[in-house]
Amino acid sequence: MTQRRAQADKADFPWWLVAAGLIGAWLLWQVVADDLYFRVLTTLSRGIGITLFVTLVAYAFATLLGLGLALAGLSRWLLLRQLARFYIEIMRGIPIMVLLLYVAFVFAPALIAAWNWATGWTGWEPMKTRDFPFLWRAIMALTFAYASFLAEVFRAGITAVDPGQIEAAKALGLKGWNRFRLVVWPQAFRTILPPYGNDFVAMVKDSSLVSVLGVADITQLGKVTAAGNFRYFETYNVVTLIYLFMTIGLSLLLRRLERHLRRQPG
Template identity: 40%
Template sequence: MSAATRSKNIPPEPDDLQQQVIASRNRVSFGNFVYNAPLWLFFLVAGWLFILISILTDPIYSNIFNVLSEGIPMTLRVAASAYFMALMIGLFVGLVRSNKPTRLAPTATFGARLRNFLRLMLYHILTLYVELMRGLPILIVLLLTTFVIIPEIRDKFLEPLLGYEIISRGGSPEPAIIALGLTYGAFISETFRAGIQSIEKGQMEAAKSLGMTYFQSMRLVILPQAIRRVLPPLGNDVIAMIKDSSLVSVLGVQDVTQIARTSSGASFRYLETYLTVAFIYLTMTIIGSFIVKWVESYLKNQQIAATVTGEKRSGFMFWFNRQGRGPGGGR
């Protein structure tokens, strides 16, 4: 047997074997890092830092940022006002559409039949509204609201009723807020409807068995649980509203995008201007995302703490115990 053959049959030393195991683990760890690490986040942060450093060190970027920052309050005003309006519309529409009226028994009174018919008509009208808003582009809704619906209401209803001419100025954010609120209200209503319908029917039946009305059951039992379940999609709508608020620039509203259009057209510095615009919107959406996640985490911790202490702060059992009818109620 040759020396080379004998050397192949000799088992490796313990130190050599340990080094081979460590090298193999390092290769596996590096491969897992390459395939599992959020590399997109690295590029995103790198691009954000590049623009931030340019704003802090380059006079051109600094001047552009100072000009565009004048539109940030308008952008936030439009987004916040439209989102609040959308929440109110979405909650009302979601409540109505979560419980479709059914046919009453032949022995029902005329008043009950009339109320049920009116509820049915309201249900179908709101369903039509939802389908229209979900099927139309936001830009079309903006243009229709600003140049068709609001002028028609003003000319044919408000001015004859008030007895004087209403002068509207261009670039007003109110039509844009109404249009965005109507559009997002339709989508948010579906979110609320799904959240309400996800609650077990037994909770509503138990609440009614205690003598609670439909609205009391919704306010005290169903809605607190439904809102907690739909918080993530509602948070996503906040971010989407901030981005879609840039569409109001087509109406001449002096938000960040509109100021960027006029500024870049005058200076011809399109690259620097729109990179700064992207930086501003990205910063606002990232801050909004952190706020939404903080709210979700806070409510989750509150729910866990309430569960540990034996007090559930939302839903049927919390109301039941608060009325003194549950365990430890004192009645």
Template identity: 55%
Template sequence: MPQAKKRELPIWLLVAILLAVVFFWLITTNGQYAQILNTLQKGIGVTLFVTFVSFALACILGLAVAMARGARNRAIREIATFYTEIVRGVPILVLLFYIAFVGAPQLVALYNFAMSPLVDAGVIEKLLVRDLSMTWRAIIALTIGYSAFIAEIFRAGIESVSSGQVEAARALGLSRWQTFRFVVWPQALKNILPPLGNDFVAMIKDSALVSVLGVQDITQLGKIYSSSTFQFFETYNVVAFLYLTMTVSLSLFVRALENHLKRSHTNQQN
């Protein structure tokens, strides 16, 4: 039997933990760092809210686009492909500005036009552009931006399932939905989860871009605090520490999940 590969000691992880302990000690013993952390912790909730909501909506939209790209109707396939290719070619920062200052007013106008009978009847009030907060404009932009990349992840995962299994399921009398639900999706999910987790980690970092819209996340609060106290070194140390804590933790979780899926797949083959 082949000898099991010896697991190497993750030196980088030990160094990262050591730095985290040192920095945590600085925060608890240094009044300046403690004050900065107390100020920035208000933005942690905003950062996590924007990230989780945007990612959940992007997954839903991405799955819909991926399914559309595999549709029988050519027009639907072309529209989904056009959406994916165009959105992936636009930088997230540009998309944030476009949605916030161009798309949002048009969306409000479309809503008011669709709801005009109810508005005229006095059932609901007319929506104003300022009623759509910058936080939700940022969420919409991140949702659209990431849905195109996630759609490709879903499409690749779905296409990784052999067509023979799909044909066998259809031969057994399963409908297209039943085939997708019971045959394609469980197998595709194993290939989808690792890259999907990496995109989630990337979204946490890209959520810092919403600070350009004035959203009170970690980056924006750090920018305001450092510009008022001139403690740029200390402030951005704490900002980097908070983002690293979130991203490294999630990266380790994604890696553990990937290893678990590999072991499960190996056990099934044996």
């Protein structure tokens, strides 16, 4: 049995990570040793903060909206369930690129027009469409899109909790919010974490789509840099390297957290 386990552990050794590490080390050496690579990295590094800002803010908003949709979908009220399902199915059926363009050029101007109409009696100066930055339009679009995905993740995790646990909580006199906070959520979190983490990594990659709106993230700066120096190979090598460092690093951290939670009792 011990020999079989050792063989299984050897077979499960992450050779892919070794290969990725060697490629990453080679690319890092190119960045350090080659002045062109270093200049490209210096330029693109300004977009890392924008990429992380878009990802973190949009995912935080999507988490809150997705949790609200999941709870509405599990509500005893038919209207709430139908509204939640309507939103989820519509948003999941629209490509994120199309949603970005729709929010940026249709929804945002309509929202500003509605605001100006609602506040017209106050005498405030009307807002202009250009007063709504494309950065926040992109964040809004990603929030709308990922909320529909996370709603299904939360719904699956909550419904996976043993009904007997909920009945026991009711017998102990716990009311709705305390029952959810103390009993349902801690157990659902273990089920939710893997797909929730995967969606976060996917958000890091999908944040590159905001470049179509001219937001100065890593991808947009890469396009501008390559168009200026005509060194597409070197520029997009650096773009790829930055995204790989972020996504693979996050994936490894999430796997470690999952293993830690599996070792916890209960």
